[in-house]
Amino acid sequence: MPDSSPGIANRIAAIQPFHVMALLARARKLEAEGRDIVHMEIGEPDFDTPAPIVQAGIEALQSGKHHYTPAKGLMELRQAISGYYQSRYGASVDPERILITPGSSGALQLLMAVLINPGQQVLMADPGYPCNRNFVRLVEGEAVSIAVDATTGYQINVGHLQQHWSAQSKAALVASPANPTGTLIPRADMQAMADFVSGQRGHLLVDEIYHGLTYGTKEETALAISDDVFVINSFSKFFGMTGWRLGWLVAPQAYVDALDKVAQNIFLSAPTPAQYAALAAFTPETMTILDQRRQIFQQRRDYLLPALKKLGFEIPVTPQGAFYLYANCSGITEDSYAFCLQLLEDAGVAVTPGKDFGDNRPQQHVRFAYTTSVQQLEKGVERLQQFLAN
């Protein structure tokens, strides 16, 4: 039990491991034994990085681009991102306000370091991305989980903020599209939250890392609403660059120097080959590839959503983004974790238990990721059906 070893800091006990990791390890073991497993647990696109980005990375390596960059990142890339905000969203974002980070994880670390004093609170939705509360805990802040359900599209809104904001509250962290629910925040709600938080002299932090992956609607950036919000984004999901570890942060100008100072100290810089590779992320050639992938993700969602409902999973809000379906399984089981373990062992289907996303009725929920082909999803659904019939 490492957490009780002499001298492990108190914060560690508060940090949950990812339960899906144990499940994934078990799945890999079964596969090594010859079992066929359908993976619907993985939060990573199954597509490789688009070829033009890979090619730009190779050319960067060939031409000696492997020294440090400035801590804020290559100006050329910051300008490219600024251009993308203009062309995709019609939003003017000064490249000086954009910092390149090692994944969106790096952006979240910078934000908490610069904004949160010990004891100060960050409000967020439960269910939500499990690491978020731990970034807060790492700097001795307090994550306040707000239980959300289908009635608000699994998102917090200004009503939640009014109810939960306290003298210790410093920021609200929202995600659109969200993990694990795939839902978006309507513009009016985002605006109302930005106004409320601003009135409290607090901060609205907006996770837009699933931007680009939206179906039947086009997402808006919170930067089009206000220059005072902080926006976190990533090259991992839509751009298919997970292993490259590259993200970015957009901050109000007054915070850039402080963020830069922390970045100089805790990262030095984001990976250089990845930064040069990402310069090819915004080209028409890459965008064509990414648009095709978006259509494929939509086809998968459009297959999986009704298929799961037919099996008895409740998905009351149709997710319009990301690549997840967060399903209420209380009609099937009252212990989603045991269900996931059993489903893997008996039927060879891996899904993520609700307990990886918080404390809000986790035993009644599971997350399906459609990061695999429709053929695999069909096989998974068939196995699920047989499993449930037994």
Next chain:
Amino acid sequence: MPDSSPGIANRIAAIQPFHVMALLARARKLEAEGRDIVHMEIGEPDFDTPAPIVQAGIEALQSGKHHYTPAKGLMELRQAISGYYQSRYGASVDPERILITPGSSGALQLLMAVLINPGQQVLMADPGYPCNRNFVRLVEGEAVSIAVDATTGYQINVGHLQQHWSAQSKAALVASPANPTGTLIPRADMQAMADFVSGQRGHLLVDEIYHGLTYGTKEETALAISDDVFVINSFSKFFGMTGWRLGWLVAPQAYVDALDKVAQNIFLSAPTPAQYAALAAFTPETMTILDQRRQIFQQRRDYLLPALKKLGFEIPVTPQGAFYLYANCSGITEDSYAFCLQLLEDAGVAVTPGKDFGDNRPQQHVRFAYTTSVQQLEKGVERLQQFLAN
């Protein structure tokens, strides 16, 4: 003044920016205006990444190696590092104890998160690597700077620990070879510190990121002394992979799960192409290149050290590692920062002021980096001589 903006966390005011950054920016501006600048301020090898490593990185990209790896890193790379400890140092280190991190910065972050409660102290030498105290501050710990001088080779020893260890002390962080002084810790001193700290139920953290870059002596790893020490290392300096952002951490087995849990949350994984590239770092072909570079660094040191002494800089301990000379300039100036600024403006020579390394008589010290050719160093010395003659 960003640090006084509404809502910037208190820790930020305690974090110093790198003063050399302002100097570097000025140097770049002068260069843009056509001035020729000799750079002796840069803490990054001037060599490109060795060709076999670059080639392995290219092949990784070509073969689709750009998804996440496990948070602890590729097992193949952890095994290669374990093998390197055996072959270079005769030390047995279980690969299970090795975690691959985004630079040694990532390793330092993990360590502080897992070991340091708010208010607990980490003892370290002053002068020292400036970021170290900020990693401690980030988790609300307290860095205790211990002033060192030539009489102990600019290193802390067990006498310092006995004097400064308090009920709040949790760890001592040492570096061998050290930045900015380039000095090593003798084995007996390392052993005595490991024993003392262990007796206090504390931890010895050993920065070995300049390992491999030693001259006229061969460094030893603290892992050959004890399985209880934590060792931080990096592919940046000796292996010439700065921009790839790759390092590693060796921990006692009992801490590995806690470190893994934090890594899962704050990094997800180190950059994947860099990990595959680094598999080529330990091959005989790469080692031949690195040995040649080591000899070149030694030639530079052997030129620069007497040349600076002749000009009136005092360097009482001959540095046996890294690529720095930390010089007492009190015979020349009593304000090293003003001296550095003037030297850059008037003579076009960039060096790093002592104030980037702590509060221990910084105004009487400057750091010279020999990360440039002997020809450039000669030009720098010539310009220094003329500058001092005026």
